[in-house]
Amino acid sequence: MKTAITELFGIEHPIIQGMHFVGFAELAAAVSNAGGLGIITGLTQKTPELLAKEIARCRDMTDKPFGVNLTFLPTFAAPPYPEYIAAIVEGGIKAVETAGRSPEQYMPALKAAGIKVIHKCTSVRHSLKAERIGCDAVSVDGFECGGHPGEDDIPNMILLPRAAEELKIPFVASGGMADGRSLVAALSLGAAGMNMGTRFIATKEAPVHQNVKNALVAATELDTRLIMRSLRNTERVLKNANVDRLLEIEHAKGDKLTIDDIHDQVAGVYPRIMLDGQMDAGAWSCGMVAGLIHDIPSCKELIDRIMGEAEQIIRGRLLGFLDGTGATRKVA
Numbered sequence: 001m002k003t004a005i006t007e008l009f010g011i012e013h014p015i016i017q018g019m020h021f022v023g024f025a026e027l028a029a030a031v032s033n034a035g036g037l038g039i040i041t042g043l044t045q046k047t048p049e050l051l052a053k054e055i056a057r058c059r060d061m062t063d064k065p066f067g068v069n070l071t072f073l074p075t076f077a078a079p080p081y082p083e084y085i086a087a088i089v090e091g092g093i094k095a096v097e098t099a100g101r102s103p104e105q106y107m108p109a110l111k112a113a114g115i116k117v118i119h120k121c122t123s124v125r126h127s128l129k130a131e132r133i134g135c136d137a138v139s140v141d142g143f144e145c146g147g148h149p150g151e152d153d154i155p156n157m158i159l160l161p162r163a164a165e166e167l168k169i170p171f172v173a174s175g176g177m178a179d180g181r182s183l184v185a186a187l188s189l190g191a192a193g194m195n196m197g198t199r200f201i202a203t204k205e206a207p208v209h210q211n212v213k214n215a216l217v218a219a220t221e222l223d224t225r226l227i228m229r230s231l232r233n234t235e236r237v238l239k240n241a242n243v244d245r246l247l248e249i250e251h252a253k254g255d256k257l258t259i260d261d262i263h264d265q266v267a268g269v270y271p272r273i274m275l276d277g278q279m280d281a282g283a284w285s286c287g288m289v290a291g292l293i294h295d296i297p298s299c300k301e302l303i304d305r306i307m308g309e310a311e312q313i314i315r316g317r318l319l320g321f322l323d324g325t326g327a328t329r330k331v332a
């Protein structure tokens, strides 16, 4: 399939991946080898030197293009972003996914290195800002997404066509994407591809504890919760014992909540969950799309399946409606 996104990043399929404590070289290389755009999560590497090593490790595992995510979120200690960017540039990376705050101040350095920048946005106004400051593409993250959906609560059924109405640069749909149906829907709504987070955690190559993958297969679309709303740092996470505790604290404190009140449930919990498989250790990002995850394929099996399903839906189901043979066909 060729879209503005496959052409922009030089990839075979318009499918992107990227996540904290999951986006290591193993997963990024597996996604890129399968024809998508694998993304190493920059800040999961504690220092720019470690990121440089992770980029080199990924390069050993794939000769296909892969990218790095740089997330500008309120964190407990601000990372040295210019040094991370230097590691990205020196590592020969040509695709950077930015997220959180605007990447404006870092655009000159990224553009000077010939890097294509895709900024993740949860609103049309932020997408337009990204376009204005010279981003090459946008990843439009709807309310259903795992991680930080912003504070507008607009689901992709509305957000994507709204983005299509306003944007000139290409965009991918992010949030709730799982399969060929998602991809075709995203294309129909104006996107040129899709970004998947949660779905890629439940793959053979995702370097996370088996308990995490099993939890995703077991979870339904009803099992995510929104936390940190009153801090205006809303995050969609998978429900567990510590998330229940966190929500009790949030409820009790109301508008008086500070990050210190919930520090134990949100800070530094990823290694215990993702590496040790302690599923109640704290809050970890997870999308409603968990309800559509029923297996743990390899990245290649997943991407091939998505592309096969997409083709079947377009050529069979959709064309069938037009040529009059589709009325009796089963839903894909």
Ligand SMILES: Cc1cc2nc3c(=O)[nH]c(=O)nc-3n(C[C@H](O)[C@H](O)[C@H](O)COP(=O)(O)O)c2cc1C
Pocket (backbone or CB within 6 Å): 017, 018, 019, 020, 021, 022, 041, 069, 071, 098, 099, 100, 120, 141, 144, 145, 146, 147, 148, 174, 175, 176, 177, 195, 196, 197, 198, 199, 284, 285, 286, 287, 288, 289
């Ligand atoms: C475990 C996990 C960690 C994530 N970490 C990051 C991150 O560090 N930076 C970022 O920009 N997005 C992060 N995300 C968001 C994803 O990149 C993606 O936008 C989101 O998962 C899309 O929604 P989906 O989960 O429904 O596919 C994370 C998502 C998950 C599930």
